[in-house]
Amino acid sequence: MRWIIPALVGIIAYAGCAFGAEDNACLTAASLVHADFPLTHVAAALKNKQLDIVVVGSTSSILAGATKAAAYPTKLEAALTSRLKDITVKVTSFAKPRQTAADMEKDFAKILMDAKPALVIWQTGTVEAIRGIDLDEFRATLDEGVDTLHNGHADVVLMNMQYSPRTDTMIAAASYADVMRWVGLQREVPLFDRLAIMRQWYELGTFDLYAATKNTDMAERVHGCLGQLLADLVIDSAKLAEVGSTGSSEPKDIR
């Protein structure tokens, strides 16, 4: 079910756009990107014509071996710049290899001070799944981190792990992805479901994620698509904030 319905929508979208924009491959997973919660600080930043975004994450936000411009944070900046005319968009990446959510969370106060972002994209989960970090601990870290960022007047988008068919049996990603989804729902934070998106690409044959290669071509195209879809999510979620601007931007305290 998860597979079939988005797949159909994806195929239709793909067929419909076959003569359209440059990298249509991304659109096969467009149905999995859905703005559920408003990004109020982003909406306010758009009014001020200046949008500062920070990416915190681990290795999968960096794309080692290629130039920095090939990784999705730079692609996101490019996609947002081209779609948001006359708005200055700046995406800064603080991603470092092998960082857990807890490692990243320690830097949040400093990042908020230095960069004053309207939005923090928090990519995490893989390192936790590999090391088998306790799920309750992971959830507590995410809760705290989201609170810190909200209190620092930044919106948050959570990004889960990559889909990696070769290591699928070895990394128990699903329960960590569940935790991220639940934290997102409870804290009303959008989740960029990279796991489902890449799985969709893999199942539809959009990208051959099984391939063994030293070449970074496919990796760069994947990151390009991730950047584009992420831009969709940011813009759509900011629009939600404009429509329903009655909602408070303060984080709701749960538990």
Added chain:
Amino acid sequence: MAPAVTVERDLRLDLFRGIALWLIFLDHIPSNIVSWITIRNYGFSDATEIFVFISGYTAAFVYGRAMQERGFIVSGARMLKRAWQVYVAHIFLFVIYMAEIAYVASSFENPLYNEEMGIFDFLKQPDVTLVQALLLKFKPANMDILPLYIVLLAAMPPILWLLLRQPTLALATSALLYALTWQLGWNFPAYPSGEWVFNPFAWQLLFVFGGWCALGGAERIAPLSRSWVTIGIAVAYLVFAFLICMTWHLPRYAHFVPKLLSEWMYPIDKTNLDVLRFAHFLALAAITVRFVPRDWHWLKSPMLYPAILCGQHSLEVFCLGVFLSFAGHFVMIEVSSGVAMQIALSTAGILIMVAAAGLISWYKGVEGRRPGPPARPPGATLAGGEV
């Protein structure tokens, strides 16, 4: 006075354990389209609950009789011997897993997945990894059920002793342990960090409940479990769980789940056997028992015989299933991972499991250890085998 232990083996147990083994196999093949038929996609509980419950049921059934006939020491020794067999089986699977992961590590290269390569780090220090695996602290993904089973079997003698004398007290103690675990966060430590994926302190509830049902509990609650009110509640709960599950597969409908409900409900904790999961299993069990009677004629039909056969040799078939899911993954890497291949591998895997179960059954028959009710001296070797 000890409760009477029913003499005849209940084929429904074998049937559903066999089906659970198939489902576990299908779920363990990564990105397998066939796994969409498995129950975990349509409710809170999955095949693990069925497996643990039935294992508790059959263990109490078999060893309960042994304990009444041969006493605590002899039957306790048998249970520990069984735990040892499961331990050896687990280590055997671990070796196969190591071989697979080492192979993947040596052949896998893609700049996109630099991060995921971190899973191979433990190959750099095999000394620590192997010792931690022997201590059951290092458990690779998908290899968590047998360690749980080992702990439960090793703890079985005193549990069974109490179940035979004071079944209600035994069940209450089990529930108390479960509640304390939730309150105090008890669990076994894991390596390199964290805790056991299936917390034995929590999952014992299902195992002991299975044992309690086997030793007369099922008959005692029959008026309750068979009443139409119970069935109505069970059906309503299954429908509710189904709808909630659909919002996971189709996230854009997640909005229809009221916020208060999702705050109360999430996360649904598999590690500690969430009450929602336990209740989901109970609902499934109540409906199954209501509509599948013990003397259901289909149980004798050749259609269901393959599943019953697998359920009667659960340890062997379980291990084979884990191995086959590794092998299937390997074929998908090397040959093709298309939908046709996924269906072919799933079908072939189940056929191999059935064939192996048939072979084991034949061999045990030749050796005079055929499972099931017919011709066996009382208290014979069943205890060493089909638990």
